[in-house]
Amino acid sequence: MPSLTVPSAPRYISPAPTQEKLDYADLAVIDLSKAHDAQGRAELAVQVTEAMKMQGFFYVINHGYTSAQTERMFDIADIPFSGVSDEEKSLYRGKMKETGSFQGYKPRQYWHIDNGVHDQLEHYSINRDVTKRQHPEAVRPFLPEIEAFARHTHFNVLHPILRLLARGLELHEDALVDLHGFDSVGETYVRFMKYYPRSEAEELKTNNVWLKGHTDMGSITVLYSQPVAALQILARDGKWRWIRHVENALVINAGDALEFISGGYYKATVHRVVQPPADQHTHTRLGLFYFCMTDDAVQLSPDLFAGESAVLQRVGVVRRSADADADAPSMEQWRRARTSAYGQSELKKTAESKVEEEVINGVVVRHYS
Numbered sequence: 526m527p528s529l530t531v532p533s534a535p536r537y538i539s540p541a542p543t544q545e546k547l548d549y550a551d552l553a554v555i556d557l558s559k560a561h562d563a564q565g566r567a568e569l570a571v572q573v574t575e576a577m578k579m580q581g582f583f584y585v586i587n588h589g590y591t592s593a594q595t596e597r598m599f600d601i602a603d604i605p606f607s608g609v610s611d612e613e614k615s616l617y618r619g620k621m622k623e624t625g626s627f628q629g630y631k632p633r634q635y636w637h638i639d640n641g642v643h644d645q646l647e648h649y650s651i652n653r654d655v656t657k658r659q660h661p662e663a664v665r666p667f668l669p670e671i672e673a674f675a676r677h678t679h680f681n682v683l684h685p686i687l688r689l690l691a692r693g694l695e696l697h698e699d700a701l702v703d704l705h706g707f708d709s710v711g712e713t714y715v716r717f718m719k720y721y722p723r724s725e726a727e728e729l730k731t732n733n734v735w736l737k738g739h740t741d742m743g744s745i746t747v748l749y750s751q752p753v754a755a756l757q758i759l760a761r762d763g764k765w766r767w768i769r770h771v772e773n774a775l776v777i778n779a780g781d782a783l784e785f786i787s788g789g790y791y792k793a794t795v796h797r798v799v800q801p802p803a804d805q806h807t808h809t810r811l812g813l814f815y816f817c818m819t820d821d822a823v824q825l826s827p828d829l830f831a832g833e834s835a836v837l838q839r840v841g842v843v844r845r846s847a848d849a850d851a852d853a854p855s856m857e858q859w860r861r862a863r864t865s866a867y868g869q870s871e872l873k874k875t876a877e878s879k880v881e882e883e884v885i886n887g888v889v890v891r892h893y894s
């Protein structure tokens with residue numbers, strides 16, 4: 526019989542939200558509880574489609590977790606960092622470069638940011654099938670809750686959003702859901718992420734950029750909002766705007782895979798992480814994510830839906846790869862190639878200052894400082 530009590534975890538006390546006046550992005554707020562009936566879904570489909578086309582980011586509220594459930598997940602999210610020794614962490618280190626997979630720890634200082642400065646953040650990634658790998662001892666008691674969290678985010682957040690996005694393309698409602706099976710082979714995963722304050726010298730040499738501007742490689746990223754301001758999106762007017770913390774909300778964005786299969790209709794928006802405002806300088810920053818990808822075998826080509834989608838026929842398809850789409854990478858090829866290269870490859874300067882690039886599977890990938 527499943528246990529009725531959950532194991533105790535140290536409380537993770539979140540810092541207070543910043544009081545500083547920041548230039549915030551003005552994002553749509555999607556009330557996902559409306560997706561329970563047909564009229565609500567029709568309304569939300571319009572809002573979500575517009576948000577994904579215009580900003581590429583939106584908030585979701587009423588996703589089905591109470592504040593207490595979300596807080597419990599932040600308590601659990603801190604355990605791989607605060608509850609595991611450096612020695613044990615090294616046993617569960619991910620082999621990003623060799624295997625192209627983030628599963629396990631990404632240690633601090635693994636990525637090169639700029640001018641010889643390396644990152645000061647660590648993450649611990651767990652496939653939604655939590656049994657795929659072994660986990661540090663302190664994490665093991667929480668695996669049932671981590672799996673329940675993955676299922677919740679998959680079925681109550683990811684799938685409803687994919688249904689709305691499919692409607693926006695005038696596809697049958699499950700067209701995108703069918704590419705994101707919970708039990709399929711693929712790497713949709715839970716990530717816990719902790720950023721540590723950096724030295725003044727590191728801040729100076731990197732122009733306060735903690736994680737360079739990038740697009741996510743998967744289809745949808747679900748970020749559980751947290752109070753330390755640092756995430757910014759590159760708005761269509763070319764300005765970086767801050768993402769505001771909204772209590773118990775989710776921040777949703779599209780990644781490369783969704784851009785590829787929607788023929789550019791839904792854009793992967795560039796975002797970055799910078800030093801928090803002065804009143805939060807001394808805090809660590811704990812992140813809780815669900816990074817979603819299509820099933821590994823899906824070929825990331827707009828030809829998947831170009832024939833079926835009346836919208837794509839009207840607006841036309843934009844291809845990011847110059848190659849014929851017969852050569853479009855599969856989700857597995859794309860995620861592996863991007864993961865091994867990330868923060869390790871030599872980036873080429875471009876004519877635009879502050880933008881560097883590399884070519885992966887025939888596609889130009891840009892990095893912004």
Ligand SMILES: O=C(O)CCC(=O)C(=O)O
Pocket residue numbers: 718736741748755756796797798812
């Ligand atoms: O920490 C954040 O707010 C965003 C992190 C991010 O963009 C990423 O890990 O891809």
Ligand SMILES: [Fe+2]
Pocket residue numbers: 739740741796
């Ligand atoms: Fe990202």
